[in-house]
Amino acid sequence: MTPDLSTDLGFLKLRNPILAASGTFGYGLEFTQFMSLAAVGGIVVKGLYYGPREGNPPPRLVETAGGLINAIGLQGVGVEAFAADVLPKLRAAEATVIANVCGADDDEYVRVIEFLDRQEGLAAYELNISCPNVRRNGLCPALRPETTRDLVARCKAASRRPIIAKLSPNVTDIAEIAAAAEAGGADAVSLINTLLSLAIDARTRRPRLANVLGGLSGPAVKPIALRMVYQAAAAVRIPVIGLGGITSGEDAAEFLIAGARAVEVGTANFVDPTATVRIARELSEFCAREGIARSADLVGTLGKGGHGTLAR
Amino acid sequence: MRQEPAARIALRQSWDDYVLLRLEAPDVAAEARPGQFLMVRVGETLDPLLRRPISLHAREGGSLEIFFQVAGRGTALLAEKEEGETLDILGPLGRGFDLEADFHGRRAVLVGGGRGIAPLFYLGRELRAKGADVKVLYGGRSLRDLPVRDKFAADGLDIACATDDGSFGRPGFVTGLLEAEIARRAPDALFVCGPDPMMRAAAGIAAAGRIPAQISLESLMGCGFGACWGCVKRIVRGDGGRWRKICEDGPVFPAGEILWEGAE
Numbered sequence: 001m002t003p004d005l006s007t008d009l010g011f012l013k014l015r016n017p018i019l020a021a022s023g024t025f026g027y028g029l030e031f032t033q034f035m036s037l038a039a040v041g042g043i044v045v046k047g048l049y050y051g052p053r054e055g056n057p058p059p060r061l062v063e064t065a066g067g068l069i070n071a072i073g074l075q076g077v078g079v080e081a082f083a084a085d086v087l088p089k090l091r092a093a094e095a096t097v098i099a100n101v102c103g104a105d106d107d108e109y110v111r112v113i114e115f116l117d118r119q120e121g122l123a124a125y126e127l128n129i130s131c132p133n134v135r136r137n138g139l140c141p142a143l144r145p146e147t148t149r150d151l152v153a154r155c156k157a158a159s160r161r162p163i164i165a166k167l168s169p170n171v172t173d174i175a176e177i178a179a180a181a182e183a184g185g186a187d188a189v190s191l192i193n194t195l196l197s198l199a200i201d202a203r204t205r206r207p208r209l210a211n212v213l214g215g216l217s218g219p220a221v222k223p224i225a226l227r228m229v230y231q232a233a234a235a236v237r238i239p240v241i242g243l244g245g246i247t248s249g250e251d252a253a254e255f256l257i258a259g260a261r262a263v264e265v266g267t268a269n270f271v272d273p274t275a276t277v278r279i280a281r282e283l284s285e286f287c288a289r290e291g292i293a294r295s296a297d298l299v300g301t302l303g304k305g306g307h308g309t310l311a312r
Numbered sequence: 313m314r315q316e317p318a319a320r321i322a323l324r325q326s327w328d329d330y331v332l333l334r335l336e337a338p339d340v341a342a343e344a345r346p347g348q349f350l351m352v353r354v355g356e357t358l359d360p361l362l363r364r365p366i367s368l369h370a371r372e373g374g375s376l377e378i379f380f381q382v383a384g385r386g387t388a389l390l391a392e393k394e395e396g397e398t399l400d401i402l403g404p405l406g407r408g409f410d411l412e413a414d415f416h417g418r419r420a421v422l423v424g425g426g427r428g429i430a431p432l433f434y435l436g437r438e439l440r441a442k443g444a445d446v447k448v449l450y451g452g453r454s455l456r457d458l459p460v461r462d463k464f465a466a467d468g469l470d471i472a473c474a475t476d477d478g479s480f481g482r483p484g485f486v487t488g489l490l491e492a493e494i495a496r497r498a499p500d501a502l503f504v505c506g507p508d509p510m511m512r513a514a515a516g517i518a519a520a521g522r523i524p525a526q527i528s529l530e531s532l533m534g535c536g537f538g539a540c541w542g543c544v545k546r547i548v549r550g551d552g553g554r555w556r557k558i559c560e561d562g563p564v565f566p567a568g569e570i571l572w573e574g575a576e
């Protein structure tokens with residue numbers, strides 16, 4: 001029996017619950033030489049501002065124990081070049097494409113959405129209200145419930161497509177922020193974005209990143225991400241999309257169990273460009289091994305603490 | 313470009329902290345060109361997480377050679393690999409050297425500093441095959457930093473060396489050797505790979521002598537195939553300079569396109 005991985009987010013049906021995370025999958029086209037983009041649930045393309053952006057000066061990356069700190073600063077081509085040069089190719093590749101929407105201020109988010117609303121071939125918008133690398137000291141709208149709710153509400157009102165609010169882990173109470181996104185009209189929340197971090201070269205006493213601060217991702221952040229997905233899923237009725245440090249099918253299963261309906265794979269794409277399809281296959285193998293007919297049956301099934309017996 | 317999860321190590325040689333590995337990877341080798349690189353997994357676990365970029369040092373039929381210096385944890389792990397073990401590689405990556413021009417009868421001078429010598433063996437052979445008259449200049453801190461010097465000579469490539477401490481060849485930087493070489497006979501093309509200060513000095517010498525130079529840059533790389541935007545440097549293409557990806561647009565650039573860090 002082949003397990004059924006089909007995933008229903010309500011506003012969007014996916015072949016499987018594995019999506020590629022924004023900023024770690026380029027515009028998707030970088031990966032067509034390794035895999036079919038139609039083989040995964042969907043791809044979230046790199047963050048889009050209205051115009052092209054320079055990004056931060058290098059060094060932009062530091063490797064840490066089981067993780068990666070980045071301060072790319074959302075270098076990108078902007079919506080017009082994306083629509084003209086990238087989107088037609090993604091449509092041809094039959095990928096389910098979610099645009100990651102950015103803005104220097106609330107107006108820019110709306111302008112990006114209004115422009116993209118006129119393009120075909122997008123399934124939803126993921127609002128990147130949580131990038132720590134573009135404003136000073138990692139500030140972003142997702143740090144406060146009011147700014148989260150207001151920005152989501154403005155974007156929702158402007159959009160003909162579903163809105164996924166991408167949340168920041170750099171907050172005291174993720175449940176409160178997730179609830180604010182839901183109150184603003186979000187169709188789903190995704191979390192986590194990267195954790196605000198600092199790497200230091202002790203010898204020179206300088207920060208290792210030109211930007212000083214950066215965002216931590218990769219296997220090192222997985223336990224924190226799982227905790228936040230669990231808390232957010234308990235706080236909202238809309239679907240939760242979980243991510244942070246996923247590198248295997250079993251990792252993906254853990255996020256589903258914590259309450260995520262779908263997951264995104266980020267940093268793992270850099271190490272293994274076929275990570276998304278491999279993880280989908282491994283999730284299927286995991287379900288088959290455990291006698292689970294549908295991966296959706298895993299969602300939100302976390303039992304009590306302790307060892308041994310299965311929480312069913 | 314492709315992923316080869318199990319390229320067998322057919323040969324391993326080492327000198328102090330320098331290591332050469334020959335990898336059986338016919339599919340990758342079939343697409344390879346000088347100046348391109350591999351992204352190599354240095355371990356099986358999640359730490360260290362990222363692959364490491366290593367240049368193609370030579371192509372021997374269906375095998376590829378890499379030559380590297382232990383610089384930190386990743387390369388130290390790579391140095392522990394033994395013959396018969398396998399490596400997970402991705403490649404060939406990047407654009408490599410531009411060898412479109414007619415090199416027949418042309419004088420090509422290749423300047424390598426330290427581990428930067430790695431891509432120049434493959435390049436030297438390829439240029440010779442295109443009829444170029446090849447001269448290799450190889451610099452290092454000390455004699456022990458010039459482990460592959462005899463390999464060039466054994467392959468029939470004309471090579472001269474320089475050491476900072478004067479323990480072998482001409483005393484001083486390899487750029488001194490370059491200036492002497494240019495004074496003797498002006499090259500038609502320069503190819504440079506090494507530490508940033510050396511490449512920057514060589515670029516200055518090339519500009520002063522109006523010699524076209526191609527420079528192979530290094531950068532910290534997250535992915536090696538254009539997905540992370542982590543590897544950028546300032547590159548000028550009639551646009552005042554923009555952050556361009558070293559992995560995808562390079563790693564080799566015409567010297568005139570590079571804006572050196574700290575340069576005004």
Ligand SMILES: Cc1cc2nc3c(=O)[nH]c(=O)nc-3n(C[C@H](O)[C@H](O)[C@H](O)COP(=O)(O)OP(=O)(O)OC[C@H]3O[C@@H](n4cnc5c(N)ncnc54)[C@H](O)[C@@H]3O)c2cc1C
Nearest residue numbers: 364365366367380381383384385386387427430530531532
């Ligand atoms: C396109 C390309 C081709 C390369 N080819 C070769 C080669 O053929 N042979 C070879 O010996 N090396 C080569 N390098 C350099 C090699 O990738 C680095 O030495 C290696 O990644 C260091 O990893 P590590 O874990 O050993 O050291 P780490 O512990 O990661 O770093 C050790 C030190 O080196 C610095 N460093 C790390 N990565 C780089 C980098 N990519 N460039 C500059 N400094 C770095 C760090 O900041 C640190 O100071 C190449 C690099 C690039 C970008």
Ligand SMILES: Cc1cc2nc3c(=O)[nH]c(=O)nc-3n(C[C@H](O)[C@H](O)[C@H](O)COP(=O)(O)O)c2cc1C
Nearest residue numbers: 021022023047070128192193217218244245266267
């Ligand atoms: C290099 C890099 C660039 C990123 N760019 C974006 C981006 O443009 N928009 C966004 O919402 N998240 C971005 N992220 C965050 C990831 O999408 C993801 O939330 C985070 O890395 C955690 O997942 P992971 O541990 O699987 O990588 C980026 C992450 C990395 C490592």
Ligand code: FES
Nearest residue numbers: 535536540541559
């Ligand atoms: S190394 Fe990732 S884009 Fe160049």
